Amino acid sequence: MGFTKKLTNDQATIAFGKELGPLVQPGDVILLDGDLGAGKTTFTKGLAQGLGIKRHIKSPTFTLIREYQEGRIPLYHMDMYRLEQTGAADLGLEEYFDGDGVSVIEWSQFVKDLLPDDYLMVHLEKDPDDDNRRMLTIEGKGPHYQKLAQEWEEADGK
Amino acid sequence: MNILAMDTSNRALSVAVLSDDRILAEKTTDVNKNHSTTLLPAIDQILKDSHLTSDQIDRFVVAQGPGSYTGLRIGVTTAKTFAFTLHKELVGVSSLASLAGNIRHTNALLVPLFDARRDNVFTGVYQRDDHGQLTNVVSDKHVPVAALIAQLKMLNEDIIFIGTDVAHFAERFRAAFGQQAHFADDEANLPHASELGLLGAQKEAVKDIHAFIPHYLRRTQAENDWLKTHSDKGHQPYVEEV
Amino acid sequence: MESKRELILAFESSCDETSVAVIEDGTKILSNIIATQINSHKRFGGVVPEVASRHHVEYVTRCTEDAMKAANVTYDDLTAVAVTYGPGLVGSLLIGVTAAKTIAYAHHLPLIPVNHMAGHIYAARYVKPLEYPLLALLVSGGHTELVYMKAAGEFEIIGDTRDDAAGEAYDKIGRVLGIPYPAGKEVDRLAHLGHDTFNFPRAMIHEDNDDFSFSGLKSAFINTVHHADQIGEKLSREDLAASFQAAVIDVLVTKTIRVAKRLGIKQLVVAGGVAANQGLRERLAQVVKDEHLDLDVVFPPLRLCGDNGAMVGAAAHIELQKKHFAGLDLNADPSLEFAYAATYQP
Numbered sequence: 247m248g249f250t251k252k253l254t255n256d257q258a259t260i261a262f263g264k265e266l267g268p269l270v271q272p273g274d275v276i277l278l279d280g281d282l283g284a285g286k287t288t289f290t291k292g293l294a295q296g297l298g299i300k301r302h303i304k305s306p307t308f309t310l311i312r313e314y315q316e317g318r319i320p321l322y323h324m325d326m327y328r329l330e331q332t333g334a335a336d337l338g339l340e341e342y343f344d345g346d347g348v349s350v351i352e353w354s355q356f357v358k359d360l361l362p363d364d365y366l367m368v369h370l371e372k373d374p375d376d377d378n379r380r381m382l383t384i385e386g387k388g389p390h391y392q393k394l395a396q397e398w399e400e401a402d403g404k
Numbered sequence: 405m406n407i408l409a410m411d412t413s414n415r416a417l418s419v420a421v422l423s424d425d426r427i428l429a430e431k432t433t434d435v436n437k438n439h440s441t442t443l444l445p446a447i448d449q450i451l452k453d454s455h456l457t458s459d460q461i462d463r464f465v466v467a468q469g470p471g472s473y474t475g476l477r478i479g480v481t482t483a484k485t486f487a488f489t490l491h492k493e494l495v496g497v498s499s500l501a502s503l504a505g506n507i508r509h510t511n512a513l514l515v516p517l518f519d520a521r522r523d524n525v526f527t528g529v530y531q532r533d534d535h536g537q538l539t540n541v542v543s544d545k546h547v548p549v550a551a552l553i554a555q556l557k558m559l560n561e562d563i564i565f566i567g568t569d570v571a572h573f574a575e576r577f578r579a580a581f582g583q584q585a586h587f588a589d590d591e592a593n594l595p596h597a598s599e600l601g602l603l604g605a606q607k608e609a610v611k612d613i614h615a616f617i618p619h620y621l622r623r624t625q626a627e628n629d630w631l632k633t634h635s636d637k638g639h640q641p642y643v644e645e646v
Numbered sequence: 647m648e649s650k651r652e653l654i655l656a657f658e659s660s661c662d663e664t665s666v667a668v669i670e671d672g673t674k675i676l677s678n679i680i681a682t683q684i685n686s687h688k689r690f691g692g693v694v695p696e697v698a699s700r701h702h703v704e705y706v707t708r709c710t711e712d713a714m715k716a717a718n719v720t721y722d723d724l725t726a727v728a729v730t731y732g733p734g735l736v737g738s739l740l741i742g743v744t745a746a747k748t749i750a751y752a753h754h755l756p757l758i759p760v761n762h763m764a765g766h767i768y769a770a771r772y773v774k775p776l777e778y779p780l781l782a783l784l785v786s787g788g789h790t791e792l793v794y795m796k797a798a799g800e801f802e803i804i805g806d807t808r809d810d811a812a813g814e815a816y817d818k819i820g821r822v823l824g825i826p827y828p829a830g831k832e833v834d835r836l837a838h839l840g841h842d843t844f845n846f847p848r849a850m851i852h853e854d855n856d857d858f859s860f861s862g863l864k865s866a867f868i869n870t871v872h873h874a875d876q877i878g879e880k881l882s883r884e885d886l887a888a889s890f891q892a893a894v895i896d897v898l899v900t901k902t903i904r905v906a907k908r909l910g911i912k913q914l915v916v917a918g919g920v921a922a923n924q925g926l927r928e929r930l931a932q933v934v935k936d937e938h939l940d941l942d943v944v945f946p947p948l949r950l951c952g953d954n955g956a957m958v959g960a961a962a963h964i965e966l967q968k969k970h971f972a973g974l975d976l977n978a979d980p981s982l983e984f985a986y987a988a989t990y991q992p
Contacts (some may be wrong), residue, residue, distance in 0.1 A: 308787050450655055458752045474740065
């Protein structure tokens with residue numbers, strides 16, 4: 247269950263992410279899947295705006311997790327890029343997943359074993375003919391996230 | 405001999421001060437896992453309650469693992485730093501043995517365990533001998549729950565499961581062992597540093613404090629994957645002073 | 647009474663170096679033991695947090711013993727214990743914090759918490775006295791910041807990266823070029839062999855703010871390599887590196903000099919791992935010379951650009967004067983940041 251969305255540039259990616267901001271709830275887990283430069287952090291900037299966060303969303307690659315407390319609910323922005331072929335045992339990820347905020351995870355494929363069963367997957371792909379264009383595929387796993395995906399699609403249609 | 409014992413290997417925190425085999429003070433909490441902020445204040449409090457200062461401690465005993473990696477590192481780093489900086493003795497005791505030590509006056513198999521996720525546990529098998537001394541029957545290890553059950557079936561004795569994580573597996577243990585399965589009460593499911601200290605009093609002190617590290621019982625996934633295709637040779641030393 | 651020497655035992659363990667130093671009066675390095683884990687993490691192409699934490703436990707007391715011995719001091723001689731408590735990897739930070747707290751407690755010494763980034767700036771104190779107001783350009787794997795210091799120990803962020811840190815961009819494009827971690831030094835070397843032929847974007851260079859952005863540069867680089875691959879064209883790695891580095895340095899230098907002029911700064915400290923970059927050092931010196939600027943650019947010695955205990959001790963010296971001490975409940979703060987200036991517009 248899900249939908250796809252074509253976006254023409256970074257601003258459109260941000261606007262699309264922003265629409266998800268009011269819909270997410272504490273404990274929600276969103277996985278961002280896409281290559282280097284596919285726009286994962288750009289998308290997260292939009293989501294942060296939708297949560298009412300004003301600070302810059304910076305790449306969390308160095309510290310793996312950045313926390314933003316100023317929005318409607320906390321945003322936990324995680325980047326598992328450095329954990330390729332390694333896993334994240336004992337990073338305490340589950341404490342974030344059970345927490346009071348929304349967790350956004352880039353490069354989640356490197357910590358597959360630690361992910362919850364249900365999540366919202368946002369797959370970002372560059373248009374091979376145009377570096378600015380993106381194709382997003384949204385998929386909700388489990389009833390809660392299928393509903394979230396549906397609400398997002400409706401909010402986007404309005 | 406004055407002993408300071410500490411266990412931060414799981415969610416609970418326990419610290420105790422002993423004078424030989426007399427327990428002077430003990431503090432155990434099962435509130436959160438933030439041992440970084442709570443361990444030294446707890447040590448400070450029980451030392452004060454015991455009218456001792458840290459330099460009057462002769463031996464530092466720590467739950468060396470298995471358990472939560474971060475928790476183990478906080479306990480082990482605190483204990484080894486105390487022993488190193490005050491030139492005192494250091495002893496590591498299995499966190500599982502300490503839990504098993506909570507159960508007395510039985511010759512049943514004692515099976516303490518911690519949930520290691522993905523249907524695995526950290527566990528070992530212990531038993532009291534005829535003199536009441538705790539002995540290790542199966543050494544501590546990281547195993548699938550199914551493998552533990554298979555091994556215990558072969559031993560075919562009464563079993564007492566110990567630890568707050570046992571509840572996750574209780575139904576499976578009941579199904580597998582029926583009347584032979586018993587479960588420790590809430591008090592015995594929590595670690596008690598006094599028990600850790602008593603076990604630590606009997607052990608020899610470690611020779612090389614610097615080399616003392618937690619018993620994680622698992623290599624990191626990174627190292628496991630790497631060792632599948634590489635040999636250690638030619639890469640060591642991994643850490644060098646520059 | 648005989649005046650006692652001020653001696654600080656300083657710990658640093660925020661990433662993949664375990665370091666312990668003994669510092670006298672914030673200016674003299676009596677010892678600075680650094681155990682680097684680089685050989686270990688090279689195996690994985692980057693720092694693996696759990697592996698790093700494990701190595702710190704293996705080395706923290708050893709480094710302490712070596713630092714005390716090399717400095718030829720006893721615990722009774724010490725004035726205070728200092729430690730980096732953030733930013734960094736939480737598991738790594740915790741080892742230094744735990745060891746430092748335990749030593750401070752066991753020997754009844756005050757404990758000084760130090761911001762790792764303040765440490766990087768104060769590494770410059772080993773070159774010469776710092777003069778305020780001062781501007782610091784902090785460039786590392788996790789940070790690209792312009793920090794204004796009105797006085798000693800006062801830090802305000804006036805410019806910041808809006809996405810990736812400069813050092814992170816180096817590592818990511820290094821990966822595209824097949825350069826093993828850590829890529830910075832090799833990209834710097836290749837850049838000196840090539841020419842700026844690709845004209846990558848200089849993001850925000852003319853914009854009316856003091857911020858940086860390197861994400862667009864990273865994308866442009868990846869796209870260029872990707873398109874060449876598609877048509878089977880082989881690009882010069884030297885020229886790619888030179889073009890990338892020229893774009894990074896252009897932006898860093900242009901914006902930093904502009905801020906220094908605007909604020910009438912006399913001393914500029916360039917600090918953090920990327921401060922070791924030769925291209926950056928050469929260009930800044932060139933601009934100051936060409937424009938006849940009255941600006942004293944201070945780079946910490948190469949050995950002190952990376953993470954080390956000496957820089958923590960120098961920053962702690964200032965905190966000691968301000969009596970900024972921590973209790974036994976000090977925790978690691980992986981997301982610790984300086985405050986933003988009141989005038990800063992995100």
